[in-house]
Amino acid sequence: MRKDVNTPILTKKLRSYGQSDFYPLHMPGHKRRVFGQMPEEVLQMDITEIDGFDNLHQPEGILQELQEHAAALYGAEETFYLVNGSTCGILSAISAAVPEGGHILIARNCHKSVYHACYLRNLVISYLYPELLEAYDICEPITCRQVQEALEREPDIDAVLVVSPTYEGRIADIEKIAGVVHAKGIPLIVDEAHGAHLGFAEGFAQNSCRLGADLVIHSVHKTLPAMTQTALLHVNGDLIDRNKLRRFLHIYQSSSPSYVLMASIENALWQVQIQGREMFDKFIHRWEKMCDMLSTMRNLSILPTGEKQDIGKLLVSVKKTGLSGQQLYGMLLEEFHIQLEMAAPSYVLAMFTVGDDEDGYVRMTEALLEIDARLEKGSCEIASDKYAQQPVHIRQSVNVDQPDVAGQPAADLKPVSIPFFKAWDKETQWCELSECCGRYAGEFINLYPPGTPMVVPGERIDSGLITRIADYLRKGLTVQGIRQVSGGIYLSVITLES
Numbered sequence: 001m002r003k004d005v006n007t008p009i010l011t012k013k014l015r016s017y018g019q020s021d022f023y024p025l026h027m028p029g030h031k032r033r034v035f036g037q038m039p040e041e042v043l044q045m046d047i048t049e050i051d052g053f054d055n056l057h058q059p060e061g062i063l064q065e066l067q068e069h070a071a072a073l074y075g076a077e078e079t080f081y082l083v084n085g086s087t088c089g090i091l092s093a094i095s096a097a098v099p100e101g102g103h104i105l106i107a108r109n110c111h112k113s114v115y116h117a118c119y120l121r122n123l124v125i126s127y128l129y130p131e132l133l134e135a136y137d138i139c140e141p142i143t144c145r146q147v148q149e150a151l152e153r154e155p156d157i158d159a160v161l162v163v164s165p166t167y168e169g170r171i172a173d174i175e176k177i178a179g180v181v182h183a184k185g186i187p188l189i190v191d192e193a194h195g196a197h198l199g200f201a202e203g204f205a206q207n208s209c210r211l212g213a214d215l216v217i218h219s220v221h222k223t224l225p226a227m228t229q230t231a232l233l234h235v236n237g238d239l240i241d242r243n244k245l246r247r248f249l250h251i252y253q254s255s256s257p258s259y260v261l262m263a264s265i266e267n268a269l270w271q272v273q274i275q276g277r278e279m280f281d282k283f284i285h286r287w288e289k290m291c292d293m294l295s296t297m298r299n300l301s302i303l304p305t306g307e308k309q310d311i312g313k314l315l316v317s318v319k320k321t322g323l324s325g326q327q328l329y330g331m332l333l334e335e336f337h338i339q340l341e342m343a344a345p346s347y348v349l350a351m352f353t354v355g356d357d358e359d360g361y362v363r364m365t366e367a368l369l370e371i372d373a374r375l376e377k378g379s380c381e382i383a384s385d386k387y388a389q390q391p392v393h394i395r396q397s398v399n400v401d402q403p404d405v406a407g408q409p410a411a412d413l414k415p416v417s418i419p420f421f422k423a424w425d426k427e428t429q430w431c432e433l434s435e436c437c438g439r440y441a442g443e444f445i446n447l448y449p450p451g452t453p454m455v456v457p458g459e460r461i462d463s464g465l466i467t468r469i470a471d472y473l474r475k476g477l478t479v480q481g482i483r484q485v486s487g488g489i490y491l492s493v494i495t496l497e498s
């Protein structure tokens with residue numbers, strides 16, 4: 001751990017350099033001066049790899065010191081600062097952990113960056129299908145048993161990747177999973193993008209670096225007070241070739257990493273170190289108070305926090321009401337000016353972090369209690385037509401009333417028909433929704449957010465998927481990867497001859 005914790009050293013150095021008389025005959029082009037509307041303070045700190053400021057791609061000075069500090073804080077052997085988000089950490093981790101053309105076992109509800117890494121490295125994918133938490137229509141975390149059974153079924157797997165916490169906050173038992181993965185002599189990668197705060201306070205689960213994972217990826221920007229794109233990649237043990245990992249970080253990260261972003265990572269971790277206890281205690285206290293008040297609701301319901309559910313992800317279910325998630329989302333946005341993280345057919349998701357003040361909790365609590373009271377009286381008017389059900393025309397009638405898990409694949413899509421890395425390169429054509437049954441998907445289809453795929457290129461399209469797409473569109477949700485032209489809905493399918 002860094003001895004001098006009284007100052008964020010990079011942040012301080014950048015600020016004083018910005019005010020010095022050193023003339024910048026180097027990039028970036030703004031030369032630390034204001035052009036247009038960007039704030040001067042940010043521009044003054046925005047430098048490149050000049051003397052005294054080290055180089056992220058070959059750190060030996062101040063950046064190396066910061067990375068060592070981050071490693072000590074999270075209990076990792078080695079940590080890398082990332083300025084291209086967890087996305088580049090995941091690309092690098094998979095590329096280093098699995099040989100080109102190798103075989104990876106992944107949770108089916110992974111972020112798209114996992115699929116992108118598999119495509120770039122021609123990997124064969126086997127899936128772990130999360131169980132469903134039916135009361136809330138979300139995926140449970142992957143279990144140790146699921147991993148063990150898959151590894152026994154497919155002994156040639158080179159690495160395992162699970163996501164924990166999930167986008168909705170479900171937490172896996174990483175310690176046990178690491179045990180079964182290591183028993184096979186292969187590495188465990190944990191996409192902990194939503195868990196940069198883990199391990200820092202009593203109510204939080206432990207972070208996966210301290211639970212035996214070989215590679216752990218954190219988006220600092222998601223749950224700690226840091227700027228967008230800031231992230232960390234941690235590595236432990238000797239199952240990962242560190243030189244290879246560095247090589248892939250060179251490939252996937254910008255050659256001009258932003259010092260403003262790196263200072264933002266430093267600053268967030270510095271806050272954790274010097275003020276963490278007070279900051280997280282306040283956070284947990286406000287969170288618990290809000291959840292207590294919301295637990296009195298009679299129509300809307302919240303997913304309780306606990307060992308398997310992270311603090312900070314407020315999932316509000318509309319299942320017992322006549323509202324859709326999108327309608328609740330729209331009411332909170334338009335009437336109460338509260339912008340949520342996402343809406344799914346049967347719930348909405350709000351994210352709270354140490355960055356929220358009392359006002360955020362009070363406003364959300366009051367808004368939800370008021371909507372709940374209106375539902376009780378049967379006088380809940382929808383704020384805007386924009387969030388009401390939309391007519392969706394497809395030629396063949398489909399049943400849109402079946403239960404659903406937002407953005408997740410149907411269980412009957414399990415057999416992957418064409419390996420994804422091959423399928424994504426095949427010739428495709430647009431096909432009207434009702435005629436897609438039995439065809440192979442040519443493109444990802446995601447509900448956005450969170451961007452986890454409902455269908456992966458190469459998977460066979462079935463009636464369940466067609467039903468869900470129609471249902472999502474009817475509910476006004478954003479479905480990515482489809483085309484809507486002149487009232488028709490089209491999916492990309494692999495052309496029959498290809």
Ligand SMILES: Cc1ncc(COP(=O)(O)O)c(C=O)c1O
Pocket residue numbers: 084085086087088090110111113163166167191193194219229230231450
């Ligand atoms: C589970 C998960 N992993 C990885 C990512 C990618 O993170 P980033 O936006 O930091 O690149 C996301 C983004 O939303 C995510 O939800």
